[in-house]
Amino acid sequence: MTATHPTPSATDLDWWRSAVVYQVYVRSFADSNADGVGDLQGIRERLPYLRDLGVDALWLTPFYTSPMVDGGYDVADYRDVDPMFGNLTDFDNMIADAHALGLRIIVDLVPNHTSDAHxxxxxxxxxxxxxxxxxxxxxxxxxxxxxxxxxxxxxxxxxxxxxxxxxxxxxxxHLFDPAQPDLNWRHPEVRAEFEDILRFWLDRGVDGFRIDVAHGMIKEEGLPDVGFSTMTTGQRQVELLGKGRLPYFDQDEVHDIYRSWRPILDSYPGGRMAVAEAWAETPQRLARYIGPDELHQAFSFDFLDATWSADSFRKVIDTALAESTIVGAPTTWVLSNHDKKRHVTRYGDGEVGLRRARAATLLMLALPGCAYIYQGEELGLPEVLDLPDELRQDPSFLRTGESRDGCRVPIPWSGQLAPYGFGPAGSELSWLPAPATWAALSVAAQTGVPGSTLELYRTALRIRRDHPALALGDGGITWRETDPGVLAFSRSAGDVELTCVVNLSGAPARISGYGTPMVASAPLAEEGDGHLLPIDAAVWFERPLVG
Missing domain, CATH: 3.90.400.10 (Oligo-1,6-glucosidase; Domain 2)
Structure with missing residues (x-):
């Protein structure tokens, strides 16, 4: 069933509170000119697919002029499009079409560092x-x-x-690659420049910004030592990210920057927003990035890092919802992105990983707040673990042996041979190769197939958009008493209640009393007056509330 989208309303200022945002890794989404690299025109041509999927907005990774040492996160010109991806006219045409289809556009902003070619x-x-x-x-x-x-x-x-x-x-x-020198954010010219960059893209109609390394722009005065290093202890400093204090991350003064940005965002109509990619040592410090005078959202990476257990998910959810109450902004959930191993593979790979990934998706989409999904997860794509070393382009691979290229392989659209419709008909080029097993995972192969991962996403996103209990980003959840290893929570609106049940117990679970199943990540079996929920599966139930 096709999802219906109104044209984005200039008065819907809170759209981001309950939105589902689809992350487009621009190089790997759709190639319009047969050069093997995704581009803005490719995105434009695939906008109807995203509308029909049922998402509310797209987040585009950097498409600015860049030497592409770090996939575009090394920006040489923040006000232009790299020829690899098109030009500013292509961007204007794409955003106009997106808005006409009811889709908003969020662009990546990279303020911590520039390219060394800047x-x-x-x-x-x-x-x-x-x-x-x-x-x-x-x-x-x-x-x-x-x-x-x-x-x-x-x-x-x-x-x-x-x-x-x-x-x-x-x-x-350079906190990242030597080709990415860090800016001095105590310099007034730097601050003025980025305020102007914000206005440049807001004037072109963008609906928001994802702030890359939002915790990193201010470094501690005097540039003091951390006190340990890989050379002396064998522990990398990056292992403290999100766990401890580093003199180059999450300094208090960084909030002055966002307090200067918020009035700029608020001065434009239509609810322009910003979401932080921020790491902090405690949820309380992360919450400081969010508020009516700073940013609108910050990613909840704890949810992405939760282990496959009821206790882990419940702890992460409770903590995030408690913090959202304090800051007055809904939680932002995410399971995968361009920097993390795809969750099909994190959860065990193969059939087990896909089962769990499908269940985790229903869990995430039932929670109050905003959800970000990464391109290809709606197809159940796994991480590509066997890319040849000579084809990998992630700069971290050369320095540490760790590579993020496996989650960046171009997604499959159609056909039996790679690159599966990534480019125009007849094009065989793709900047990273897709595996032979992806023919069965393409958009064409899954469209209209009952039980496919794509149709599961389409169904869940349609229900999330239309159901009164899920349509609002705010509000809490009510946990239900369950057997060990089973999570169940309810949300209600008016005279109807929706309950999400997830079986992480390792054995089929008997479920009853929650009403009629609406969507399930795996087939349910009826048992007496209830249902049997398979292992690693989730289901949404609906029932009327009798008053």
């Missing part, structure tokens, strides 16, 4: 130590008798030192 950084290299041009970045003298050692012990998230020395002897900071 005009500012090239000017900084040319100008030399002590120059105004260098003040826009974090240059420092080295330690040791001749400055031959880095200024401190900070490590790159991608592995190795976070400092690179230039020809004149100074060092510059």
């Amino acid at each position: 005009a500012w950084f090239q000017a900084a290299l040319a100008a030399g130590p002590g120059s105004p041009e260098r003040e826009r970045y974090l240059f420092a003298d080295g330690r040791g008798a001749t400055g031959e050692e880095p200024p401190n012990d900070w490590e790159s998230i991608f592995g190795g030192p976070a400092w690179t020395r230039v020809a004149d002897g100074q060092w510059y900071l």
